[in-house]
Each structure stands twice: as C-alpha cells, then as structure tokens.
Amino acid sequence: MKITFGQMRQMGLRGILVYCHCGHHIALDADRWPDEVRLSDIEPRFVCQGCGARGADVRPDFERGNPRLAIVGGRVAN
Numbered sequence: 001m002k003i004t005f006g007q008m009r010q011m012g013l014r015g016i017l018v019y020c021h022c023g024h025h026i027a028l029d030a031d032r033w034p035d036e037v038r039l040s041d042i043e044p045r046f047v048c049q050g051c052g053a054r055g056a057d058v059r060p061d062f063e064r065g066n067p068r069l070a071i072v073g074g075r076v077a078n
C-alpha cells in the first residue's frame with residue numbers, strides 16, 4: 001500500500017513507523033512532510049540507528065491514529 005501523506009491524513013493518521021530489516025524501528029510525526037509526498041518516497045532517506053543500513057520500510061502508524069482504525073492496523077501488521 002503506497003499512499004501519500006495527504007491520503008494518510010485524510011484517514012485520520014498523524015504519524016508513521018519506520019522499520020529496518022534488522023528489526024529496529026522508530027515512530028515519527030508525519031507533519032513534516034507535505035501532502036503530495038508518498039510514504040515510499042522517503043524510504044531511501046533513512047539510515048538505521050541500529051545497524052547503519054540505508055533504506056527502510058515506512059508505514060502509517062495506526063496505533064497513534066484514529067482509534068477506530070487501530071484494529072484494522074493490527075490485523076494488517078499481523
């Protein structure tokens with residue numbers, strides 16, 4: 001699912017989770033990116049603080065978003 005930050009905000013989501021292949025992940029506010037940017041566009045920009053690898057998997061943070069959508073997010077994640 002490659003959506004833009006604008007579409008994500010329309011879903012009521014305000015944050016992203018950035019995952020590295022090593023298992024390290026961080027949560028960030030999505031406010032800093034404009035509506036037209038896709039989540040996949042920023043993936044190559046991250047450098048992992050755990051293993052130093054460049055590139056990450058960026059997903060909407062359902063936990064911090066609309067509570068109504070949190071259940072759906074959990075199902076997708078698992």
Ligand SMILES: [Zn+2]
Nearest residue numbers: 020022048051
């Ligand atoms: Zn890593």
